[in-house]
Amino acid sequence: MTEASATQWIDARTIATSFHVRFAETDLMGIVHHANYPIWFEEARSAFMRAMGTSYALFEAEGISLAVSALDLRFLSPARYDRLVTIQCRLEKVQSRKLRFSYTVLDAETETTLAIGMTEHICIDAAGHAIRIPPVWYERFARIQ
Amino acid sequence: MTEASATQWIDARTIATSFHVRFAETDLMGIVHHANYPIWFEEARSAFMRAMGTSYALFEAEGISLAVSALDLRFLSPARYDRLVTIQCRLEKVQSRKLRFSYTVLDAETETTLAIGMTEHICIDAAGHAIRIPPVWYERFARIQ
Amino acid sequence: MTEASATQWIDARTIATSFHVRFAETDLMGIVHHANYPIWFEEARSAFMRAMGTSYALFEAEGISLAVSALDLRFLSPARYDRLVTIQCRLEKVQSRKLRFSYTVLDAETETTLAIGMTEHICIDAAGHAIRIPPVWYERFARIQ
Amino acid sequence: MTEASATQWIDARTIATSFHVRFAETDLMGIVHHANYPIWFEEARSAFMRAMGTSYALFEAEGISLAVSALDLRFLSPARYDRLVTIQCRLEKVQSRKLRFSYTVLDAETETTLAIGMTEHICIDAAGHAIRIPPVWYERFARIQ
Numbered sequence: 001m002t003e004a005s006a007t008q009w010i011d012a013r014t015i016a017t018s019f020h021v022r023f024a025e026t027d028l029m030g031i032v033h034h035a036n037y038p039i040w041f042e043e044a045r046s047a048f049m050r051a052m053g054t055s056y057a058l059f060e061a062e063g064i065s066l067a068v069s070a071l072d073l074r075f076l077s078p079a080r081y082d083r084l085v086t087i088q089c090r091l092e093k094v095q096s097r098k099l100r101f102s103y104t105v106l107d108a109e110t111e112t113t114l115a116i117g118m119t120e121h122i123c124i125d126a127a128g129h130a131i132r133i134p135p136v137w138y139e140r141f142a143r144i145q
Numbered sequence: 146m147t148e149a150s151a152t153q154w155i156d157a158r159t160i161a162t163s164f165h166v167r168f169a170e171t172d173l174m175g176i177v178h179h180a181n182y183p184i185w186f187e188e189a190r191s192a193f194m195r196a197m198g199t200s201y202a203l204f205e206a207e208g209i210s211l212a213v214s215a216l217d218l219r220f221l222s223p224a225r226y227d228r229l230v231t232i233q234c235r236l237e238k239v240q241s242r243k244l245r246f247s248y249t250v251l252d253a254e255t256e257t258t259l260a261i262g263m264t265e266h267i268c269i270d271a272a273g274h275a276i277r278i279p280p281v282w283y284e285r286f287a288r289i290q
Numbered sequence: 291m292t293e294a295s296a297t298q299w300i301d302a303r304t305i306a307t308s309f310h311v312r313f314a315e316t317d318l319m320g321i322v323h324h325a326n327y328p329i330w331f332e333e334a335r336s337a338f339m340r341a342m343g344t345s346y347a348l349f350e351a352e353g354i355s356l357a358v359s360a361l362d363l364r365f366l367s368p369a370r371y372d373r374l375v376t377i378q379c380r381l382e383k384v385q386s387r388k389l390r391f392s393y394t395v396l397d398a399e400t401e402t403t404l405a406i407g408m409t410e411h412i413c414i415d416a417a418g419h420a421i422r423i424p425p426v427w428y429e430r431f432a433r434i435q
Numbered sequence: 436m437t438e439a440s441a442t443q444w445i446d447a448r449t450i451a452t453s454f455h456v457r458f459a460e461t462d463l464m465g466i467v468h469h470a471n472y473p474i475w476f477e478e479a480r481s482a483f484m485r486a487m488g489t490s491y492a493l494f495e496a497e498g499i500s501l502a503v504s505a506l507d508l509r510f511l512s513p514a515r516y517d518r519l520v521t522i523q524c525r526l527e528k529v530q531s532r533k534l535r536f537s538y539t540v541l542d543a544e545t546e547t548t549l550a551i552g553m554t555e556h557i558c559i560d561a562a563g564h565a566i567r568i569p570p571v572w573y574e575r576f577a578r579i580q
Binding site: 047 | 454455457458459473474477478481482485490491492495515516517
């Protein structure tokens, strides 16, 4: 069995998850197109919630969402097809209506930093209105921070 | 004003719509990644319904969908970044529960055929169950075929 | 003929380009997934260069690239399927080795601002090394700013 | 450690690889958008070549590609966000200039078949001309079939 992806806690509020760069994620410069990094960040958040013992699918199933309100990205070194990359995803801040995560993308083998970034999220209901994070979920996040 | 995209009827049941190839649609082979063609076909269907004087958004707003049940694609010649491509989209078949569209993708300037394809669609309700196409919509499609 | 996309200068260094939101750009929240905005920005830059009377494809054909080094995005209001959106793309800064663009995404009909953002770009050669923007291209950009 | 993805041989010419459905892969119907299946198939082929003890990146590094010439897909049941899916990828046919793979996409837990498909590939050189698969690679593939 060839291990391709795995998630683990690297400190109390940071997970690391790894996966292979997909061919479709490259562009004609021969490197990963920058619009894939927000998708990788999102997949790292999904892995974060699975590592918490829950799933963002359960959050969504309650008719609420953590909409992305801000995204910052700095690209340091190109990522390439079929390389194993590691995303470190850290829960930076938990507020009553807002979460902030930060990210470091590394080449898993060389440990070169490929990109860093952060996302902010607001809790919204099914109608798209900003609401407080429901207490059960708030406590789960606050415990980690 | 530089025209970038436009849709027109080229016969009673075929539209042609044109747009520039996006950079993000390329891959490390320097050409358009094949997974973009289903997205182009879908955008051609959206243009088809706008040309019918309606919108697929209105179909979705009734809680129903035309789910893709089959997709066939043949790739003949590569598409390249920033070229204007034309998709010809034809409504091939209208049945009580099913539609079939066919597609030809052309380089707008050279008229080289880049790919051909077809999609089949079944009508489903919000719960995902196959249903008859609602009469008002069925008639709109049947009139074209 | 149904107009779907067009580009025009709205001031000496800003273009506006419009297109319909694609179905594939939505996610299960029913709105445009945030990772599509960097792709829209990039398509706006492609339209910017076409409006300059050239093409980013010609830049790439010289074996050089304007790699994205930074991306910031703020999401203000959700974009929805089949709506016509307008991207205003402004060349903010031209340096010997760097460009900066800013962006405003609007709903074309309601003129609601959906998102704002900026990207920074460094000029790199085929080997990925940072270089000066070639003089011919530098002058084209500097003339606009 | 939470296992997220792994690849194994399930018979002499078929691998199975598993990964979680990404949020960005969903659309406003609440299910995985159909254009992601060709990307999953491609990632399964990448896993196939890693399981062979090599990498498609090494193939590309020789200036040659296995361009997709045909793609057929049948969608049987929707895939959903955060579910673990398994792709079975089988090398169906090896010819001097052509490969064919077939695919079955399963929900890893329920074992429901979500989709089936096939792709055909022709070997092309850097100029895009169809060529014979180089002997070393041909033998690797032929050994499996």
